[in-house]
Amino acid sequence: MRFGVVLLPVTMATLLLRRQLGFSLHILRSSLSGCRHVSKAAPQAQMDWDYDGPSMKTPVPGPRSQGLLKQLGEIQNVDAINFFCNYEESRGNYLVDVDGNRMLDVYTQISSIPIGYNHPALHKLMADPNNLSTFVNRxxxxxxxxxxxxxxxxxxxxxxxxxxxxxxxxxxxxxxxxxxxxxxxxxxxxxxxxxGSNPSATEEDLxxxxxxxxxxxxxxxxxxxxxxxxxxxxxxxxxxxxxxxxxxxxxxxxxxxxxxxxxxxxxxxxxxxxxxxxxxxxxxxxxxxxxxxxxxxxxxxxxxxxxxxxxxxxxxxxxxxxxxxxxxxxxxxxxxxxxxxxxxxxxxxxxxxxxxxxxxxxxxxxxxxxxxxxxxxxxxxxxxxxxxxxxxxxxxDPSKNLFLIEVLNVIRRENLLEEVRRSGKALLQGLYALQEQYPSLLSSARGQGTFCAVDICDDATRTKILLKARDKGVLLGGCGDRSIRFRPALIFKEYHVALFLNIFNDVLAQLK
Known part of the structure; x- marks a missing residue:
């Protein structure tokens, strides 16, 4: 499957990003369903189980999330909860919430989703009757x-x-x-x-x-x-x-x-x-x-x-x-x-x-x-x-070893470590370009692979950036006193990088 592209109007920042990333970008004036100001690289082969971009229908948290927050708040502390998720509808690099908002997830459950949401290889593993007892019995x-x-x-x-x-x-x-x-x-x-390697403890020790x-x-x-x-x-x-x-x-x-x-x-x-x-x-x-x-x-x-x-x-x-x-x-x-x-x-x-x-x-x-x-x-x-x-x-949990075996198979079969190095280079170059464009907001871009971060001028501005990015369909996380960290899945490709960078650029332009 191949897909079209939606981009921000061309700005100096966009041109700079294009040069830094080496992407040949198509500029099209159209809109994804419910998605504002979204950008992607030139048409590329898309994973057939991944979505083609963010789609935002309500503010986050939306009305259904807010109702669930109130319900769960009667049971336990909910102060850390961002919103409630629809994991059945989440796919690939995209997390969907219970209000139907679809977000490019560059944080992945605090860096813990290796090959995206609902990967077909893991679904196939779950459907194998030979694995049933491993999932049922712990x-x-x-x-x-x-x-x-x-x-x-x-x-x-x-x-x-x-x-x-x-x-x-x-x-x-x-x-x-x-x-x-x-x-x-x-x-x-x-x-x-x-x-010794196996000495006896004394009675006094015991x-x-x-x-x-x-x-x-x-x-x-x-x-x-x-x-x-x-x-x-x-x-x-x-x-x-x-x-x-x-x-x-x-x-x-x-x-x-x-x-x-x-x-x-x-x-x-x-x-x-x-x-x-x-x-x-x-x-x-x-x-x-x-x-x-x-x-x-x-x-x-x-x-x-x-x-x-x-x-x-x-x-x-x-x-x-x-x-x-x-x-x-x-x-x-x-x-x-x-x-x-x-x-x-x-x-x-x-x-x-x-x-x-x-x-x-x-x-x-x-x-x-x-x-x-x-x-x-x-x-x-x-x-x-x-x-x-x-x-x-x-x-x-033995069932997690089964999942890990299949994750490792996917990593090897799809050469995902090389993919991470390639996407990470594009992400870091893009962050360098953005911090040059917005020196009053960004500094100290750094990373290995896609394990990247950039410093924000202060904590209050960081909070604004995280919330505005979420409103535009991108999930990010903070770390340290004033950093934003990037933790995508291993299947995060260069066209996802371009999509993210243009949305991030739009957020920064509003704060400049």
Whole structure:
């Protein structure tokens, strides 16, 4: 199927975008049903299950969403809800709400939809009667896994395991993945202190842990970074430092917090300044490790994101992470790379840490979101030494492994990592052009693959941009103090980029 094109009237910004993106754009004066000021690239082969553009029928939230908000508000807190969705009608890169508004989704459920809404391959999987029992029955995997589980984990998760790792522990979500990864690091560290890979705990260890006392509950710590986000469960919150709303009123732990580099963008234009900033932060990391050991709270592990997503899409160079990995080795700390948000292909490589070029990048790599299931990969020595030490009732869901197998098949068959790199380049070039056109509004465009962001002049303007973009049929998300982040599905193509950029340009022109 091929489709026509609808574009904004030509402006200098549009021409600049056209040059930057290298698109040959057709200018047509027509309108999609209910859709205002929409733009696309030259006619291209469209996925036959994707829509051809946004279509807005009501303000958002519309009347039906508002009624549902009131209904649900009698049951639970609804302050964070944007609107209610019609997932049956959502397709590809487009999310449809209960009022019939169809929006180009460049946020994808907080970066967690890998191959778009209602992908035919996943529908086919659901329709296969051989998979019925996997969807109907959810076993307690730690004690009663299905017979197919080893093969399915091998076919799904182990087929994309990070370099040097052949073990994976499944979990349900990002927070519980990190929470249990922390436990694994503490167990590993204490076993080292006891002098072996499987030493016996003492009677004092066993009795003191029951009353939350040392030595059974040791005073160990995990070093994290300011701006990092690792989850909202109690242990993860001690390493989360992105927004006060996550942490307010929750007791926490006295663990070290290092500064994360605050780099200048584009990175290639500020190599000297950025190198000095990274050196400063690495020096502080080492100093904190020494100070916390002196305090009697040794650092058992370091946790870091390849790109600080929730905290503002903060980047660091491969050299920074290589040196951080070496510091962890030097001080006997486990090195935990949190790929919950960056994993699954959105940066143009399957794992963002692949850009570091290390054969031994980490001791633990956690994942969730685009991987559809949660969990963490780990080195052999971080295997729990006894049953029930890393445990909960479900420990994941076998049906999600089936979905992941098919998602990986689609990624390989359609060469989606190359698609992400191509679309990401077009998106970033377009953001560069827009920040040149609107320097009072935009700055510091940055990204890897389609995992991109741009800073807005202030938080209030960012809110206006997000709402105006939504009114025109584009869903975006914020991060950090004043950034907008872009988190499309892996099937987001160059013509989707052109469509988005022209709508975004229209929003910015209204605020200039």
């Amino acid at each position: 076993p307690a995997l730690g004690i009663l896994p299905p017979g197919s589980f080893p093969d399915k984990v091998t076919e799904s998760l182990l087929s994309v395991a990070p370099s040097g790792m052949s073990r994976v522990q499944t979990m349900a979500c990002g927070s519980c993945s990190n929470e249990n990864a922390y436990k694994a690091m503490f167990i590993w560290y204490r076993n080292k202190e006891r002098g 009795s003191s842990c029951m009353i939350n006392q040392s030595p059974g509950c040791p005073d160990l710590s995990i070093l994290s970074f300011m701006g990092g986000f690792h989850g909202r469960t109690l242990g993860c919150l001690a390493t989360t430092h992105s927004k006060a709303i996550h942490k307010l009123d929750i007791p926490s732990l006295d663990w070290p917090i290092a500064p994360f580099p605050r780099l200048q963008y584009p990175l290639e234009e500020y190599t000297r300044e950025n190198a000095a900033e990274e050196a400063r932060c690495l020096e502080e990391v080492e100093d904190l490790i020494v100070r916390w050991r002196q305090k009697g709270r040794p650092v058992a592990g370091i946790v870091v994101e390849p790109i600080q997503a929730e905290g503002g899409d903060n980047h660091a160079s491969p050299d920074f992470f290589k040196n951080l990995r070496n510091i962890a080795r030097k001080h006997g700390c486990a090195f935990h790379v949190d790929e919950v948000q960056t994993g699954g292909g959105c940066t143009g490589k399957f794992w963002a840490h692949e850009y570091w070029g290390l054969d031994d990048p980490a001791d633990i790599v956690s994942f969730s979101k685009k991987m559809l299931t949660g969990g963490y990969y780990h080195k052999d020595e971080l295997q729990a030494d006894k049953g029930y030490r890393i445990f909960n009732t479900w420990m994941g």
